[in-house]
Amino acid sequence: MANADTKVSRKDAILDAAEALFAEHGYDGVTLRAIAARAGVDVALANYHFGRKHELFEQTFQRRxxxxxxxRLEALEACRREAAPAAPSVRDIIDAYLRPLMTGPHLKEPGWRNYYGMVAYVNSSVTWGGQLMTRSYDPAIGSFIDALKEALPEAGDEAIYWGYHCLSGALTLAFAQTGRLDHLSHGKVCSTDLEGGYLQMVDFITAGFERIGRP
Amino acid sequence: MANADTKVSRKDAILDAAEALFAEHGYDGVTLRAIAARAGVDVALANYHFGRKHELFEQTFQRRxxxxxxxRLEALEACRREAAPAAPSVRDIIDAYLRPLMTGPHLKEPGWRNYYGMVAYVNSSVTWGGQLMTRSYDPAIGSFIDALKEALPEAGDEAIYWGYHCLSGALTLAFAQTGRLDHLSHGKVCSTDLEGGYLQMVDFITAGFERIGRP
DNA sequence: GTCTATACCGTGATAGAC
DNA sequence: GTCTATCACGGTATAGAC
Structure with a gap:
């Protein structure tokens, strides 16, 4: 602990600043100087705590x-318990995947919103998407894939994985909060309204998976 | 025409190089020097033809x-003609949206693959996503939205636009070709196999839209 | 009109002194 | 933990060659 007077340690302040800037400009669009300035610390302190810029990026991503x-895994366990001894429904599985992220009080915190922007950037980045997403998220996502396979015994693997791909693409695009949906819909829909999007996406994605269960 | 001997003009060579590099590293991850080197031209030539880096990025994006x-619009027109005087089915509309992009001989060309990577980057970028996607694609996409509204008269606007959001997220994540799906599926699915993904996505997305048509 | 060589000046990540 | 120096690299303007 560097400083007992401050609420957040300087180390956390650096992570917070990095999160916000990486979300908005991507890895290469952000300088350590900008991060340091936003965090109110010296340039060299980021280097001291995290080493290379690369490391700082990964640790920022990993934190949340x-x-x-x-x-997510708690939500999946909960719906498994409720459904037991039967397997949970497709809808319950999708809900366990989306609800913890797209609804809840944490959405009011700018830190979480920033982090979501970072996820959007990483997931569709050629450089980071294949490696960092896999490392950070795929172990937990494997449990969801397993649950979906149980719920959809007739579905082929290809259909399951591409279905997951659709889910992932839709979720992370929502995380990007680019405002494009606002333009396209002439203001009828707001792309930062994740809770509104959640309600729509659960139905849409559930229907997609249910469809591939009966060939 | 600058040079009758070369197949592509130097101007096009710059666009090709820019496309490949922007796709892989994003806007800020690419230097004009790297683009010039890849195109085999002098640094200043990019500046001469396109002005600011910003302009080069936008023109590269706009070209394709x-x-x-x-x-896409031709495919939509074709399915409208075939269905006439009835309205085309949801499946036909989704097919007209996806098939021209995800299947066909152009997928063999590296230039198109690179461009797709750029679309993936732009669509989920906070900086570009809201503005550049809107300008380049949304006029045409408006026709698809209209067709979907006709095919799904019971669906609310919110559901239609969030449905489109799911479609867009899934498509552009496929464009990113990050290889993540390969890892997650332990090699059962290949994320660069857009034609395979097309077959799965048509079913999945169609089912999503059909679901929101009956509340 | 098309293109190259080069120079400018600000800014970058990072290391080493303190 | 902090300050400062280093040294390379960034976008871009300009002057002139073909």
Missing amino acids: AEILNTW | AEILNTW
């Missing part, structure tokens, strides 16, 4: 990934 | 956007 994985 | 819009 673990929390999200926990939330 | 117009072609894609044409392909």
Whole structure:
């Protein structure tokens, strides 16, 4: 602990600043100087705590990934318990995947919103998407894939994985909060309204998976 | 025409190089020097032809956007003609949206693959997503939205636009070709196999839209 | 009109002194 | 933990060659 007077340690302040800037400009669009300035610390302190810029990026990304994985797996366990001894429905599985992330009080915190922007950037980045997403999220996502396979015994693997791909693409695009949906819909829909999007996406994605269950 | 001997003009060579590099590293991850080196031209030539880096990025993006819009609108027109005087089915509309982009001989060309990577980057970028996607694609996409509204008279606007959001997220994540699906599925699915993904996505997305048509 | 060589000046990540 | 120096690299303007 560097400083007992401040609410957040300087180390956390650096992570917070990095999160916000990486979300908005991507890895290469952000300088350590900008991060330091936003965090109110010296340039060299980021280097001292995290080493290379690359490391700082990964640690920023990892920090909340673990929390999200926990939330999701708890939701999956809960719906498994409720359905037992039967397998949970497709809808319950999709709900356990989306609800913890797209609804709840944490959405009011700018830190979480920033982090979501970072996830959107990482997931569709050629450089990071294949590696960092896999490392941070895929172990937990494997449990969801397993649950979906149980719920949809007739569905082929290809259909399951591409179905997951659709889910992932839709969710992370929502995380990007680009405002494009606002333009396209002439203001009828707001792309930062994740809770509104959640309600629509659960139905849409559930229907997609249910369809591939009966060939 | 600058040079009758070369197959592509130097101007096009710059666009090709820019396309490949922007797709892989995003806007900020690419230097004009790297683009010039890849194109085999002097650094200043990019500046001469396109002005600011910003302009080069937008022109690179726009170049193939117009072609894609044409392909899609022709496919939509064709399915409208075939269905007439009835309205085309949801499945036909989704097919007209996806098939021209996800299947066909152009997928063999590296230039198109690179461009798709760029679309993936732009669509989920906070900086570009809201503005550039809107400008380049949304006029044509408006026709698809209209067709979907006709095919799904019971669906609310919110559901239609969030449905489109799911479609867009899934498509552009496929464009990113990050290889993540390969890892997650332990090699059962290949994320660069757009034609395979097309077959799965048509079913999945169609089912999503059909679901929101009956509340 | 098309293109190259080069120079400018600000800014970058990072290391080493303190 | 902090300050400062280093040294390379960034976008872009300009002057002139073909």
